[in-house]
Amino acid sequence: MAHASHTPIAAGPQDMLQPVxxxxxxxxxxxxxxxxxxxxxxxxxxxxxxxxQAQVTAVASELWDEWIAHWGGGAPIDA
Known part of the structure; x- marks a missing residue:
């Protein structure tokens, strides 16, 4: 029966750098x-x-229109 050689093969630089x-x-x-x-x-x-921001702008515009209609003496211009 022949025995296989268990001599390790030397690792090359690529093999050593592969984990890195x-x-x-x-x-x-x-x-x-x-x-x-x-x-x-x-x-x-x-x-x-x-x-x-869009919602806040819409609310501010609506509040301004209501203020103008109530205290400014009439309907808002864009009504």
Whole structure:
């Protein structure tokens, strides 16, 4: 019966650097996913602010029209 040789083959530079390359790729991927989540959250927050601003503008316009109609002596101009 022949015995197989158990002599380890020397690892090349690429084999030694592969774990570092894999780790850095995973870190970069994680950072990019985190940044995308942050940008998505900022986009949602900006949309909420835009809607709130539009609502506040509409309420202010309505209150101004009511004030003009009551205290200003007539109907608002855009009525």
């Amino acid at each position: 390359i894999d780790w850095s790729a995973q870190c970069v991927d994680g950072f990019l996913r985190a940044q995308k989540l942050q940008l998505d959250a900022l986009e949602v927050q900006s949309e909420i602010a835009r809607r709130a």
